[in-house]
Amino acid sequence: MTSTLSFQHVHEDAKEPNPAYGLILLHGTGANQHDLLPLASQTAPGKPLISPLGKIREQGQPRWFKRERPGVFDENDLKQQAQNLATFLQNASATYDDLHPNHLVAMGFSNGANIAAALLLLHPTILRGAVLLRPMLPIEPETTPDLTDVPIYIAAGKHDQLVPHESIHRLIEILQKARADVTTNWAPAGHTLTPDEITNIEAWSHANESHLAKPRKPQR
Numbered sequence: 001m002t003s004t005l006s007f008q009h010v011h012e013d014a015k016e017p018n019p020a021y022g023l024i025l026l027h028g029t030g031a032n033q034h035d036l037l038p039l040a041s042q043t044a045p046g047k048p049l050i051s052p053l054g055k056i057r058e059q060g061q062p063r064w065f066k067r068e069r070p071g072v073f074d075e076n077d078l079k080q081q082a083q084n085l086a087t088f089l090q091n092a093s094a095t096y097d098d099l100h101p102n103h104l105v106a107m108g109f110s111n112g113a114n115i116a117a118a119l120l121l122l123h124p125t126i127l128r129g130a131v132l133l134r135p136m137l138p139i140e141p142e143t144t145p146d147l148t149d150v151p152i153y154i155a156a157g158k159h160d161q162l163v164p165h166e167s168i169h170r171l172i173e174i175l176q177k178a179r180a181d182v183t184t185n186w187a188p189a190g191h192t193l194t195p196d197e198i199t200n201i202e203a204w205s206h207a208n209e210s211h212l213a214k215p216r217k218p219q220r
Helices: 036-041 075-095 111-122 164-175 195-207
Strands: 009-012 022-025 049-052 056-058 059-064 065-070 104-109 129-133 153-159 181-187
Touching: 009 195, 022 036, 022 111, 036 049, 036 195, 049 075, 059 111, 075 111, 104 111, 111 129, 129 195, 153 164, 153 195, 164 181, 181 195
Parallel strands: 022 049, 022 104, 104 129, 129 153, 153 181
Antiparallel strands: 009 049, 056 059
């Protein structure tokens, strides 16, 4: 861990030559910076990664931003924490040679997927792509961001009682309006990922590897 960076984190070097992209792993509520490492090794093996620990505590459990109650977020804190995370990722790219600033892909679960979505909506130049696992819309952006040429994978559960379906549909609608390349998979599952979903994420990651290796097209 590098003390000059503002989040406690795990960094793993690339295990392959010239990796197409680096991963930023964003855990769910109550988890930590180690939680998504096995999923990353399954779905994007060999990629360099950085996995920070969320700074907010809710009844002692780590998460990424405050909420007033389940499903109702503190928007001011969300904006501040998204800014803090964006700055962290910029500094991490300057610190670690294998995390190139134009080739960072977020993989987030639940609350981690929500902060990743907030980065896409509020700081659209930070991420090259994203894998959003059980996300919901974290915030309505004041203006539609430009996410042209950004591939995004959304894994939603048809029987997920923690995430309102209308919130997922609204997130998809905004991302598509922003011209992102959105792939959505609705699994016959709840809030927990299934083995089939993990296989699908791996397939999406492999199919988009050459795309993610290229710089983004110029924004409009």
